Amino acid sequence: MSDPIIKIQNMNKWFGDFQVLKNINLEVEANKKIVVCGPSGSGKSTLIRCINRLEEHQEGDIIVDGSELSEKTKDIEKIRAEVGMVFQQFNLFPHLSILDNCTLAPIWVKKMPKKEAQELALDQLKKVQIDDQANKFPGQLSGGQQQRCAIARALCMQPKIMLFDEPTSALDPEMIKEVLDAMVSLAKGGMTMIVVTHEMGFAKEVADEVIFMDEGMIIEKADTKEFFANPKSDRTKLFLSQIL
């Protein structure tokens, strides 16, 4: 068994007086795909935002690719560069074209030559099938196209880990499929992925493990087949019966 690429131990997090995450323990090995599900407000998004320190945790350890995340972490940018993230609201930069959205970080953070960055970006855009939109602005694209561009943008940094924070929740039903397709092909390419989603079909297809969270705690963590076939806790059963 190889060393886990993400290791979370006894992690607690508060927003003011309210404890959002309670005693989280999680290990993710390289190349594994984890799906996190649970009702809204259960802390799923906060959990994965802690993994690239968009949120700070107060107690416990988070170790990502061998570096511990804490206030003392000086080169947090370096860790973030290795952890790609896709957001519910796409968060593309509206003042830049699709191509520039993808090349901005490689050029300025990884110091990649402009030409190389553009080739890489076009390559990634081709994989999500929007290379023909490269010179448009985000506002001119549909939601699904924007989200695929956001995936390409994150991949342009050639990250080791990809985090997805409800990537399809803000999309129209017919656009969900195109985004999920892009994610499935990414998963088949061997990327380490943590996906917060309500798309159980996607979970069944690609996930190695499913985590069920409620009220800031990990209630259940099991292999995908096991999770859907015979969930252990009643809370999970209730959730699955409502969502499936």
Place this chain on the structure above:
Amino acid sequence: MHTINFLKPNKDNIKNYSIIGSFLVLISLIDVISNAFLKINLTSFLPGSLTTLFPLIIGLIGLNMMRIDYSGNKTLDLLNKNINTNNFNAVLTLLILFSIIKALPPSLSWMILDANISGDSKDACTGTGACWTYIKVWFRRFMYGMYPNEFHWRINTAFILVIALGFVGYFMKENLKKYLALYYVIIYPVIAYLVIYYLISGGSFGLQWVETGAWGGLSLTFIVSFFCLIFCFPLGMIFALGRRSNLPVIKYISICYIEFWRGVPLITVLFMSSVMFPMFLPEDFFMDKLVRVIIAITLFEAAYCAEVIRGGLQSLPRGQYDAAKSLGMGYWKMHIFVILPQALKLVIPGIANTFLALVKDTPLIFVVGLAELAGMLALAKTNPKWLGFAMEGYIFASIIFWIICYAMSKYSYNLEAKYKTER
């Protein structure tokens, strides 16, 4: 019911109604015009106050007859939708039209028909209208202040040079574009300062020294506005970012700075800069009054700029910060490439507002003895040879300021359109 509907058109008779209606409006306009221009009262046969109200009543009936929801006639529909939606708006429309017509003849005759422009002394102004001779004789003073006449070419050359240097950005090669901000924020002001110092102040290269006290008029307005504008923007940006900083020291310094400068009136700042400030300086240290004034206005306006820019920063969604951070960008990269380009685009109207106010605040430097355009005017109107022409002077200054400010606001609209990428 028939009487109420008497003046209401419907779809079938709208053609006749609109012809009669426009005829009535025309009559009312003719009445007012003949009254204002020819001083003939066409309706003198009517009793008392009816004479004055006649055009309004006739016009209102006319507009009332033309009012219909939809007629198919483009001009009529446009008219009904914009100025003739109900009786109240119709009355307002007519009243505004009438006042313009009434005001036209006296202002025309004052400004043009009865005005004088020939000659070169007060005696040439014999008419009852404006005395543009005054503006003509004083024109050079209004433009260049007390600057010696034979050196005016130095000011002109300096301005042409500075403007030409300002356009360098448009012709810069693609691979040098990234240094554009550096050029405009640091290099350009320094070059402009040197050009203005060596050309307008003189003192070297065989040019005679002209002290800043002699500078004045519109050229001084330009010099003060120019330097204040280019310095206050970057300074404001720094304080806007500072106020949002996580570091308490920087944050509170910024807050103190902004609140201090926003809390004091510009006029006291100017007094301080010229009277108090030199007292705190070492004896042998000398700073020109004009430089002190420019620094004072810059610091003052920077506080306003900072708050406008902070408004833009705050209106950006948090997701933009998240996305930039998640791509591994640090504070400066995130702000330079993601946050500021968007925020500054949003604050173009607000910044234009601040800049316009700045240009129009420059006349205040008169209180420390620097006479720019409005200051020269104040000097000129108290000249014993030219007493009594303040009106002409102020109209002249208003027109000049309006042209400058209108050009600036037009430019800001252009910028807005240029950087519009959403939708």
